Amino acid sequence: MSQYTCREGVQIVGDFKPEYAEILTPEALELVVKLTRAFDGRRQKLLQRRAERQAEIDGGQMPNFLPETENIRKGNWTVAPIPSDLQDRRVEITGPSGDRKMVINAFNSGASCFMADFEDANSPTWENTIEGQLNLRDSINRRIDYTSPEGKHYTLNDKIATLIVRPRGWHLPEKHVLIDGKPAPGGIFDFALYFYHNTKTLLNNGSGPYFYLPKLESHLEARLWNDVFIMAQDELGIPQGTIKATVLLETILASFEIDEIIYELREHMAGINCGRWDYIFSYIKKLRNKPDVILPDRALVTMTVPFMRAYTLLTIQTCHKRNAHCIGGMAAQIPVKNDPVANEEALAKVRADKEREARDGHDGTWVAHPALVPVAKAVFDELMPQPNQVDRKLEDVHVTAAQLIEVPEGPITEAGLRTNVSVGVQYTEAWLRGFGAVPIFNLMEDAATAEISRAQVWQWIHHPRGILADGGKVTVELFNQVLTEELAKVKAAIGEDQYNAGKFDLASDLFTKITLSDEFVDFLTLPGYDYID
Numbered sequence: 001m002s003q004y005t006c007r008e009g010v011q012i013v014g015d016f017k018p019e020y021a022e023i024l025t026p027e028a029l030e031l032v033v034k035l036t037r038a039f040d041g042r043r044q045k046l047l048q049r050r051a052e053r054q055a056e057i058d059g060g061q062m063p064n065f066l067p068e069t070e071n072i073r074k075g076n077w078t079v080a081p082i083p084s085d086l087q088d089r090r091v092e093i094t095g096p097s098g099d100r101k102m103v104i105n106a107f108n109s110g111a112s113c114f115m116a117d118f119e120d121a122n123s124p125t126w127e128n129t130i131e132g133q134l135n136l137r138d139s140i141n142r143r144i145d146y147t148s149p150e151g152k153h154y155t156l157n158d159k160i161a162t163l164i165v166r167p168r169g170w171h172l173p174e175k176h177v178l179i180d181g182k183p184a185p186g187g188i189f190d191f192a193l194y195f196y197h198n199t200k201t202l203l204n205n206g207s208g209p210y211f212y213l214p215k216l217e218s219h220l221e222a223r224l225w226n227d228v229f230i231m232a233q234d235e236l237g238i239p240q241g242t243i244k245a246t247v248l249l250e251t252i253l254a255s256f257e258i259d260e261i262i263y264e265l266r267e268h269m270a271g272i273n274c275g276r277w278d279y280i281f282s283y284i285k286k287l288r289n290k291p292d293v294i295l296p297d298r299a300l301v302t303m304t305v306p307f308m309r310a311y312t313l314l315t316i317q318t319c320h321k322r323n324a325h326c327i328g329g330m331a332a333q334i335p336v337k338n339d340p341v342a343n344e345e346a347l348a349k350v351r352a353d354k355e356r357e358a359r360d361g362h363d364g365t366w367v368a369h370p371a372l373v374p375v376a377k378a379v380f381d382e383l384m385p386q387p388n389q390v391d392r393k394l395e396d397v398h399v400t401a402a403q404l405i406e407v408p409e410g411p412i413t414e415a416g417l418r419t420n421v422s423v424g425v426q427y428t429e430a431w432l433r434g435f436g437a438v439p440i441f442n443l444m445e446d447a448a449t450a451e452i453s454r455a456q457v458w459q460w461i462h463h464p465r466g467i468l469a470d471g472g473k474v475t476v477e478l479f480n481q482v483l484t485e486e487l488a489k490v491k492a493a494i495g496e497d498q499y500n501a502g503k504f505d506l507a508s509d510l511f512t513k514i515t516l517s518d519e520f521v522d523f524l525t526l527p528g529y530d531y532i533d
């Protein structure tokens with residue numbers, strides 16, 4: 001039973017722990033309530049607008065630059081000055097906010113920034129969500145510590161990374177907190193609690209409330225965040241423009257509104273990050289019903305295929321024109337344990353990816369693991385000796401609407417299908433157990449990468465051109481057979497006991513349901529959330 005002290009209109013149905021009440025204070029909840037009451041209607045309408053845009057695309061209206069905002073694209077404006085601790089962002093490490101040891105390790109990793117995640121890398125259990133807030137609060141107050149079961153003790157170094165927090169996207173609810181009887185919007189919930197508890201300390205420490213904004217699909221969604229920021233800053237009595245946001249450019253539709261998104265947030269804008277994994281997912285999702293659009297095996301959709309190249313170059317160019325930073329994305333490779341050759345190959349791939357980013361003009365990049373910090377840092381130190389390269393304006397880049405949606409060539413193979421099915425179901429299983437980022441087949445998998453896998457399987461089954469390189473159509477029967485066989489391989493690899501202790505049956509049912517559903521499920525995390533504590 002809840003023992004939280006709530007103001008009128010708030011009901012907390014998540015477990016009570018005394019330390020959780022330090023986050024879920026009446027005052028902090030008051031801010032969640034105010035922001036929700038002010039903005040949830042608009043959020044709902046914007047989600048509805050996403051569905052309408054999907055129907056327009058299905059009806060033949062392909063994405064394009066907006067005629068009504070041409071004056072913004074042509075205008076001569078720039079973003080407000082960016083704080084000094086966000087001037088040099090050459091390496092940013094990311095990780096789930098709910099894992100206390102990882103949070104400490106990330107701060108100590110030598111990266112310039114740490115993106116603490118309530119989104120792609122975080123399975124939104126009540127525990128992860130509220131412990132994430134506790135971990136960040138304790139870090140900012142420099143009182144976080146952790147002792148592992150083996151007895152290793154973890155505390156913060158003197159010099160730590162600058163903290164940037166990624167709240168959930170507009171689509172995700174927080175079902176453990178009801179406001180006026182309805183689940184709180186996950187993004188507002190994460191943002192408001194963090195902002196309420198930490199802003200003044202962050203400012204006293206010479207930093208500030210910095211956020212990553214995920215999965216935006218339009219400049220109107222950016223405007224909604226901007227309005228949330230304005231109200232929140234007023235509520236806390238801090239100057240407008242104190243919050244700084246970095247937008248994840250990770251949906252195909254946002255690519256057509258980059259200037260407009262930066263413009264909406266220009267008083268609060270630090271930069272954009274090219275979130276490659278959700279971007280690929282979004283490309284598949286939005287164009288899934290087009291007869292001429294089908295992507296090859298996931299491993300072949302690299303950063304150098306034309307539509308990915310077009311989007312990253314356009315994003316760098318647009319950011320730099322507006323004096324905003326443009327951060328690169330995450331290579332999927334992670335260190336390979338007990339295999340030095342495979343490990344060196346993985347590191348070489350990461351190095352090559354970071355070299356391309358630095359040469360293209362990115363001002364920094366993301367890494368998934370502390371061992372990759374020196375790898376990425378060495379590349380940026382060599383190719384970007386100055387703090388950033390915002391002065392490189394990329395004036396010779398000309399990206400067209402057609403290039404942004406150009407369909408890459410390549411085969412769909414049975415091996416690609418098997419990998420997608422195996423990764424999709426293994427990730428779903430981990431996520432249901434509360435793990436939002438996991439290593440699978442020596443790659444980092446999180447909600448965005450897993451979405452690619454399951455969206456591809458859906459499309460290959462439902463699209464007439466979902467045909468394997470050897471000529472066979474990807475069918476429901478083939479999917480069922482592959483799923484059974486891949487699950488058997490997982491069971492053999494991890495052993496029957498571990499398999500049975502996991503959530504493989506549930507994951508497999510959920511994965512099958514969303515893969516075989518005629519209607520494409522917008523996010524796997526939405527039906528999945530019903531099964532999360």
Ligand SMILES: CC(=O)SCCNC(=O)CCNC(=O)[C@H](O)C(C)(C)COP(=O)(O)OP(=O)(O)OC[C@H]1O[C@@H](n2cnc3c(N)ncnc32)[C@H](O)[C@@H]1OP(=O)(O)O
Nearest residue numbers: 094095102105106120121277330368369437438439444448
């Ligand atoms: C599409 C996107 O949104 S990308 C951004 C979201 N994704 C992420 O943030 C992924 C972050 N990375 C991770 O979660 C992990 O690195 C994984 C799951 C990929 C790999 O995890 P593991 O195989 O368990 O890592 P591994 O065993 O090599 O860890 C070794 C050490 O590094 C630490 N570590 C690994 N990754 C991180 C990280 N991202 N941040 C901080 N510490 C980390 C571990 O805590 C461990 O510490 P210890 O030696 O003190 O015990």
Ligand SMILES: O=CC(=O)O
Nearest residue numbers: 275276277278448
């Ligand atoms: O959030 C990052 C991505 O690649 O997706």
Ligand SMILES: [Mg+2]
Nearest residue numbers: 120275278448
């Ligand atoms: Mg993402």
